[in-house]
Amino acid sequence: MYREAARIEATVAALATSSLASPKDQLIFVDDGSDDQTADTVLAALDRFALPAQVVRLEHNMGKGAAVRAGILEAKGRFVAFVDADLSAGVTEIERCFRFIEAGGCEVVASTRGAPSSKILKSQPPLRQVSGQLFNVLLRSLGLTRLADT
Known part of the structure; x- marks a missing residue:
């Protein structure tokens, strides 16, 4: 923080x-x-x-x-x-991620604003959105992530 x-x-x-x-x-x-x-x-x-x-x-x-x-x-x-x-992401989403891991079958759970099911309640400022998108394009082009938000 x-x-x-x-x-x-x-x-x-x-x-x-x-x-x-x-x-x-x-x-x-x-x-x-x-x-x-x-x-x-x-x-x-x-x-x-x-x-x-x-x-x-x-x-x-x-x-x-x-x-x-x-x-x-x-x-x-x-x-x-x-x-x-x-x-x-909210506390309930964090709790949900832990339930997925505790249930087994996965080792990593990622919560991302880029998911089609995401509901953005408070948008980030436009400059922050663009800079984040550019950074994620760079990461994906280097093969470092397939997530739309890091």
Whole structure:
């Protein structure tokens, strides 16, 4: 998460009331060197909602890939998932992904805005949409992914 002080409490609240708040699950929040109150805000929200979670702080902004890597390196569970701080896919979608894996028959589940069944409730700004599409075209041209959204 980077500069997410304004919205991270809502994310913590949503997680606290979900099945993901189970003691068997490990929640890790990674602050990607935010220069606002993101880390303090998430710590206060975790305390307020009594949600056990770990907060990893990167010293300076290193980008989403580095933040995801830092979180995955801290993860100790059998399954690992990463989501954006705004929970754009929603808690129920995350729970649904875990049900697919727990049922067996697959090792990876990907949730993507590019799926035909996706319902975009809040669109990203046009420049962000175009830059994301260009990045994904590049990834697909290099054979690195078949997903329309990473």
